[in-house]
Amino acid sequence: xxxxxxxxxxxxFSINAYSQQKIEMSWYGAAQIGIEGKGWPDSATKTPFYxxxxxxxxxxxxxxxxRGSNSAGLHVTFTTDASLIAVRWRLNNPSFYxxxxxxxxxxxxxxxxxxxxxxxxxAAKPPSAVRPPGHEGAFYPDTTTTFVRNLSKKLRDFRxxxxxxxxxxxxxxxxxxxxxIGKPKPDGKKPVVIYGTSIIQGSAASxxxxxxxxxxxxxxxxxxxxxxxxxxxxxxxxxxxxLTELDPDLYIIDCLPNMSFAEITDxxxxxxxxxxxxxxxxxxxxxxxxxxxxxIWNAGTRTTIRAKNTRLLKEYxxxxxxxxxxxxxxxxxxxYGDDGEATFDGVHPNDLGFTNYANALEPVIRGLLDR
Amino acid sequence: xxxxxxxxxxxxxxxxxxxxxxxxxxWHNTADIGIGGKGWPNSETKTPFDRLPSKAQKxxxxxxxxxxxxxxxxxxxxxxxxxxxxxxxxxxxxxxxxxxxxxxxxxxxxxxxxxxxxxxxxxxxxxxxxxxxxxxxxxPPVTEAAFVQSLSKAEREFRLYLPLYNxxxxxxxxxxxxxxxxxxxxPAGKPIVIYGTSIIQGFGASxxGMNIGSIxxxxxxxxxxxxxxxxxxxxxxxxxxxxxxxDPALFVIDCLPNMTAEEITQRTVNFVKKIRSARPxxxxxxxxxxxxAHTSWDTEARELINEKNAAFLQxxxxxxxxxxxxxxxxxxxxxFGExxxxxxxxxxxDLGYTIYANALEPAIRPLLGNSK
Numbered sequence: 001x002x003x004x005x006x007x008x009x010x011x012x013f014s015i016n017a018y019s020q021q022k023i024e025m026s027w028y029g030a031a032q033i034g035i036e037g038k039g040w041p042d043s044a045t046k047t048p049f050y051x052x053x054x055x056x057x058x059x060x061x062x063x064x065x066x067r068g069s070n071s072a073g074l075h076v077t078f079t080t081d082a083s084l085i086a087v088r089w090r091l092n093n094p095s096f097y098x099x100x101x102x103x104x105x106x107x108x109x110x111x112x113x114x115x116x117x118x119x120x121x122x123a124a125k126p127p128s129a130v131r132p133p134g135h136e137g138a139f140y141p142d143t144t145t146t147f148v149r150n151l152s153k154k155l156r157d158f159r160x161x162x163x164x165x166x167x168x169x170x171x172x173x174x175x176x177x178x179x180x181i182g183k184p185k186p187d188g189k190k191p192v193v194i195y196g197t198s199i200i201q202g203s204a205a206s207x208x209x210x211x212x213x214x215x216x217x218x219x220x221x222x223x224x225x226x227x228x229x230x231x232x233x234x235x236x237x238x239x240x241x242x243l244t245e246l247d248p249d250l251y252i253i254d255c256l257p258n259m260s261f262a263e264i265t266d267x268x269x270x271x272x273x274x275x276x277x278x279x280x281x282x283x284x285x286x287x288x289x290x291x292x293x294x295x296i297w298n299a300g301t302r303t304t305i306r307a308k309n310t311r312l313l314k315e316y317x318x319x320x321x322x323x324x325x326x327x328x329x330x331x332x333x334x335x336y337g338d339d340g341e342a343t344f345d346g347v348h349p350n351d352l353g354f355t356n357y358a359n360a361l362e363p364v365i366r367g368l369l370d371r
Numbered sequence: 372x373x374x375x376x377x378x379x380x381x382x383x384x385x386x387x388x389x390x391x392x393x394x395x396x397x398w399h400n401t402a403d404i405g406i407g408g409k410g411w412p413n414s415e416t417k418t419p420f421d422r423l424p425s426k427a428q429k430x431x432x433x434x435x436x437x438x439x440x441x442x443x444x445x446x447x448x449x450x451x452x453x454x455x456x457x458x459x460x461x462x463x464x465x466x467x468x469x470x471x472x473x474x475x476x477x478x479x480x481x482x483x484x485x486x487x488x489x490x491x492x493x494x495x496x497x498x499x500x501x502x503x504x505x506x507x508x509x510x511p512p513v514t515e516a517a518f519v520q521s522l523s524k525a526e527r528e529f530r531l532y533l534p535l536y537n538x539x540x541x542x543x544x545x546x547x548x549x550x551x552x553x554x555x556x557x558p559a560g561k562p563i564v565i566y567g568t569s570i571i572q573g574f575g576a577s578x579x580g581m582n583i584g585s586i587x588x589x590x591x592x593x594x595x596x597x598x599x600x601x602x603x604x605x606x607x608x609x610x611x612x613x614x615x616x617x618d619p620a621l622f623v624i625d626c627l628p629n630m631t632a633e634e635i636t637q638r639t640v641n642f643v644k645k646i647r648s649a650r651p652x653x654x655x656x657x658x659x660x661x662x663x664a665h666t667s668w669d670t671e672a673r674e675l676i677n678e679k680n681a682a683f684l685q686x687x688x689x690x691x692x693x694x695x696x697x698x699x700x701x702x703x704x705x706x707f708g709e710x711x712x713x714x715x716x717x718x719x720x721d722l723g724y725t726i727y728a729n730a731l732e733p734a735i736r737p738l739l740g741n742s743k
Contacts, residue, residue, distance in 0.1 A: 049448060080444075087521045097473065098473070099473065099474045099479075099498070099500055100473050100474070100475045100479075100497050101473050102468065102469070102471050102476070103470045104475040104714070108470075108471075113668055115667055115668050118711045120664075120668060121711060122665045123714060123716070124666070124714065126470035126471050150671065206577070206714045206720040207714065209711075210720070210722075215711075266456040290627045292490070294492070294493065296486055297491055297493070300521065300525070305566060339491075340491040341492060341586075341721070341725065342494065342721075343492070343583070344475075344577045344721075345494075345495055346494070350577045350718040350720065350721035350722070351577075351711070351712075351722035351723075352720075352722040352725050355711070355722050
């Protein structure tokens with residue numbers, strides 16, 4: 001049991017009332033257990049829950065920086081023999097739902113459990129929207145709730161996925177005092193990095209574990225770094241610079257829905273060349289714009305998407321002609337399936353669409369990781 | 372243009388600014404076009420948007436009556452040559468979202484278009500998040516939104532699904548003044564009636580068109596009557612009386628998640644027999660409890676489900692022994708897939724509803740074989 005943390009962190013003891021019975025709980029900071037799905041180590045980020053390094057604040061535009069504090073794709077994996085697991089998380093943004101996205105989807109937490117070597121869903125909880133009495137001004141929901149209970153005494157691995165469209169500044173795992181908690185052995189593999197749009201960030205997943213990135217994370221058994229920035233994936237030179245700092249087994253670039261025709265033509269070549277120059281041996285998968293649901297009947301959307309993809313392919317061919325190696329191209333025609341049912345709003349996949357997208361990407365990614 | 376209705380109701384002309392251009396719109400009341408997915412005609416329901424007949428208010432519980440005002444499964448099918456379609460809807464209830472369901476899911480509208488003979492998704496809109504300006508607290512929102520724009524000039528069929536977890540007082544379709552709108556007759560064949568729980572009502576679908584009844588309706592090209600009552604599907608005798616009034620091609624009974632094993636044992640035989648005696652020739656599909664997502668590791672939940680299904684199968688066998696004909700049994704198992712198909716373990720997401728439809732569709736199709 002060498003991996004069990006004799007946690008050198010501040011363990012808060014508190015008496016909580018759970019299901020009418022008082023259980024003495026020990027609380028462990030998720031940051032001390034270790035946040036996964038991060039490109040940069042805690043030493044380089046402003047808080048353990050930021051997706052971009054602190055220095056990026058002066059490099060990227062303000063909106064990208066703010067999106068970088070959304071915890072999409074971040075998670076913590078831990079082992080425990082606890083019979084009950086509670087989670088506390090405090091959001092860093094007062095906005096926790098939209099007309100189209102529930103607060104579970106925007107700012108909830110989603111827990112999986114490893115059962116017979118497979119990650120299976122365990123529990124999902126929305127943030128608490130209850131304002132403390134007398135609270136005025138901006139309200140940052142601070143939620144403490146039980147995720148699973150009445151588990152038989154046995155060591156199990158759990159993975160907790162953080163909010164998709166909000167960020168956190170506190171995440172704590174609570175277990176009954178006396179339970180063991182530790183970190184499972186790392187998978188020992190380099191991560192996959194995905195740079196993308198709201199679709200990659202996970203807009204419209206019903207809960208954080210259902211984004212494309214989280215699904216691939218479980219299926220591939222390795223970290224997948226979610227660098228999805230809703231509305232802001234535009235292949236700027238500074239983003240290429242940041243990506244070169246990472247050392248993944250694969251880069252996936254999936255930006256087209258956020259880019260104009262001119263941007264695709266003007267930026268793709270330099271963006272990919274910068275990354276490839278820094279990481280010549282790392283494969284780069286360049287992903288086309290997916291077919292949106294309405295392309296079945298909307299000729300205008302269909303034409304726009306085709307024109308974007310034609311431009312991307314042209315840049316891809318230019319890169320190949322320039323002798324850039326290890327480039328791969330993913331056709332977008334069937335990313336969401338073909339029946340038009342797999343999105344919430346035409347553009348953003350629902351859980352069905354994210355599953356279809358993962359089904360389409362997984363074999364291609366596996367092929368590139370096995371090389 | 373023989374079907375073209377000279378609308379006898381008040382078509383309100385208004386000038387609306389949508390996307391910087393001013394289009395003069397004519398508004399058409401959907402109640403006059405015809406509401407699909409209803410078990411009882413407008414003449415028997417309190418409003419055109421009620422799922423149960425007015426007379427049901429007395430026998431059923433207050434909670435169930437309130438759920439029946441939710442417009443889950445109701446829709447309007449129309450054809451139009453309009454380049455733009457706007458929808459205006461007035462909700463009945465000020466509650467439009469929950470922590471786990473978006474406003475689009477609870478109280479939004481979802482539009483499909485028929486393309487190449489197949490229903491395909493077109494547009495979804497959530498309701499307004501606030502009550503009308505100047506109205507008192509508790510007034511439900513009124514929403515007006517452009518659903519599709521800049522369509523090429525062609526006559527197309529559309530289907531608009533009404534909210535899953537709220538009701539509507541009024542739903543109007545706005546099209547440019549020169550465009551024509553017509554009702555589309557219901558598809559041939561008697562409807563399918565599904566009596567069920569929140570899973571049937573559509574809890575967890577991201578939009579109104581993704582509940583299982585709506586998915587099956589499109590796939591089977593048949594009207595599906597959604598009698599899903601969240602938390603309240605309990606096979607009470609008064610519900611059997613109501614179901615017996617309908618004359619569908621198939622009854623689907625999918626109540627187990629809301630019932631205790633004891634209720635299942637006590638009520639199933641009488642419930643099914645009551646329907647059977649009123650409708651001797653209509654097939655009845657009795658659906659088991661599905662495996663919930665957490666049953667792979669939660670042995671207590673698994674045992675409870677197994678217990679309910681055992682009680683249900685026993686009642687099914689009893690009915691068979693009593694020579695009640697035309698009964699069919701659907702095994703629950705992985706109806707929602709093997710783990711990732713739900714929002715909260717119990718309620719399917721769009722993924723889970725699709726998997727459930729994939730499982731139910733082949734069981735339902737053969738039962739419709741001889742019904743016209």
